[in-house]
Amino acid sequence: MKAVMLAVLFGVLASSNSVQKGQDLKVASSETILMRAAITTPYRASMTNALTTAFSSAAVSGGIVIIAGCGDDPTYNFRSFGPTLRDALNAIVAVDNQYVWRLDGYAINVTPQRGPLPLLRSHIRELNIRNAHSVDEALSQTLNLPELRKRVRELNLTRGFMRTGLSDLARPDGPAVIQSSYNLNLKNVSLQQALNAIAQADGKAVWQYRETRCNAKTEFQIEFLVR
Amino acid sequence: MNGNILPGFTNQCGVYRNLVYELEDQEGESITQPFDITETFSNYSGVASLPANRQGHSSTGLLQDTMYFGKTLPDCPGLNDNESFDQRFFVTIGVTQYNLSTVVHISRGRSSGNWFVDVTTTTP
Numbered sequence: 001m002k003a004v005m006l007a008v009l010f011g012v013l014a015s016s017n018s019v020q021k022g023q024d025l026k027v028a029s030s031e032t033i034l035m036r037a038a039i040t041t042p043y044r045a046s047m048t049n050a051l052t053t054a055f056s057s058a059a060v061s062g063g064i065v066i067i068a069g070c071g072d073d074p075t076y077n078f079r080s081f082g083p084t085l086r087d088a089l090n091a092i093v094a095v096d097n098q099y100v101w102r103l104d105g106y107a108i109n110v111t112p113q114r115g116p117l118p119l120l121r122s123h124i125r126e127l128n129i130r131n132a133h134s135v136d137e138a139l140s141q142t143l144n145l146p147e148l149r150k151r152v153r154e155l156n157l158t159r160g161f162m163r164t165g166l167s168d169l170a171r172p173d174g175p176a177v178i179q180s181s182y183n184l185n186l187k188n189v190s191l192q193q194a195l196n197a198i199a200q201a202d203g204k205a206v207w208q209y210r211e212t213r214c215n216a217k218t219e220f221q222i223e224f225l226v227r
Numbered sequence: 228m229n230g231n232i233l234p235g236f237t238n239q240c241g242v243y244r245n246l247v248y249e250l251e252d253q254e255g256e257s258i259t260q261p262f263d264i265t266e267t268f269s270n271y272s273g274v275a276s277l278p279a280n281r282q283g284h285s286s287t288g289l290l291q292d293t294m295y296f297g298k299t300l301p302d303c304p305g306l307n308d309n310e311s312f313d314q315r316f317f318v319t320i321g322v323t324q325y326n327l328s329t330v331v332h333i334s335r336g337r338s339s340g341n342w343f344v345d346v347t348t349t350t351p
Contacts, residue, residue: 039324048279049267056263056282057319072277136235159299161275162241164233166266166283169247169291171259177286208279226282 030106033060038088040080046073047092047099048208048225051110054088055206056226061199062108063192063207064225065117067098070214107196117211119220120192122151127194132182135205135224136164138198143222148191152220160212160219165227195222202227233293241297241304242335244344248290250318250327259288263319266292273310273336282319294344296335309336313349 039057041050048064055062066073080091085108089101093110101110115121124145132138142148152159170177182201186194192209199205206226212219233243250258263284271277283290298304311334316327330350335343 046277046279052280052282053265056265068276072271132235134234136233138235140235140237158302161304162236162239162295162297162299163278164236164243164293164295165281166248166264166285166290166292168284168286169289171287171289174287212276225279227284 031103033058033106033108034084034086034089034103036060036085037083038085040078040088040091044075044077046075047096047110048073048210050076050078050088050092052206052225054085054092055108056204058085058088059204060085060108061106061196061203061205062110063195063199063209065109065111065120065192066208066210067112067117068210068212068214070212104193104196105200107200109192109196116190116192117209118155119148119151119157119211120190120195120209122148122191124148124186124189124191124194127184127186127189129182129184129198133179134167135182135198135202135207135227138182138184138201139195139207139222139224142191142194142198155218157211157218157220160210160221162221163223165225199224233295236295238300239295239297240300240302241295242337242342242344243293243295243297244335244346246292246294246346248292248329250285250288250290257288261286262288264290265317265319265324267315267317268312269315271310271312273312274305274308275310277312294333294335294346296344304337306337306340309334309338309343311335 036058038054041053051064076095078091080087093099093101098112099110100113129138129141168177184197186197195207199207205224207224210221265280265282267280268278314331314333318325328351332347332349334345
């Protein structure tokens with residue numbers, strides 16, 4: 001069993017946050033991940049799908065924050081001018097100047113330029129994730145915190161439809177699949193920082209926060225698209 | 228519907244069906260090496276919006292796909308909340324993507340209050 005233990009000093013992380021919109025950053029140790037090779041999707045795709053392709057091809061963890069209206073997300077042709085993850089991220093945010101990418105420790109977040117949405121800014125006094133066997137389970141434990149449930153009600157948000165994805169499966173005559181176990185203890189973090197910590201504990205998980213504003217109703221979905 | 232609780236999916240009101248996939252080569256031989264696989268979606272119609280691509284990992288060549296559609300209690304899908312779409316797959320090895328030939332049509336949710344998950348493999 002792979003045990004993943006993460007203790008994060010978010011004061012340090014917060015001070016290392018940086019924002020980029022198509023210009024070079026001063027090199028910090030965590031920014032070496034930006035030099036990894038990444039795929040820029042060669043076909044028309046939504047921003048979310050282009051980002052998950054770039055993140056997963058570079059084997060980095062991160063998060064995507066999307067504000068959506070009624071209907072499907074717009075799709076774009078992305079044109080990267082280089083082979084690295086930095087090139088791919090610059091190409092992707094270039095299609096919609098509403099979004100920027102940020103480096104938060106070793107996680108990359110793509111968010112609206114004006115900053116995190118209210119629910120993602122929610123303060124978590126203490127989060128103890130114990131023996132979660134998947135990022136989905138760690139997410140569920142997080143969203144069950146009383147202060148977050150209260151905050152969802154205060155913001156008049158409703159949770160949208162839930163979906164699942166593919167998961168590893170052992171062969172009947174073979175060895176068991178190695179199961180991860182996530183244990184995290186976080187204090188005084190935002191929901192966004194907690195999601196990044198879960199993603200980083202996995203190593204290459206990518207979460208999406210999607211806020212859909214349609215027919216005078218605001219729904220949110222939080223799910224792991226890469227795990 | 229009855230069933231086991233999915234990890235991370237407690238207090239749910241919805242419907243699901245479990246499928247198992249095995250990756251095979253063009254001669255029908257099982258591939259048992261680890262790989263990353265991405266599911267993609269198209270031709271969406273329904274009460275939500277086209278799902279984003281999702282990526283998973285197989286260490287054995289087998290994959291479980293739980294076709295779940297629902298909400299977290301106290302919310303619940305409405306009597307006629309449903310969706311249908313096509314599902315495709317590609318496998319990534321290094322920076323190369325290999326498109327798989329399988330196409331699955333999924334229809335799920337509620338119709339006149341009745342729960343359903345219909346899965347039709349249209350290709351091959």
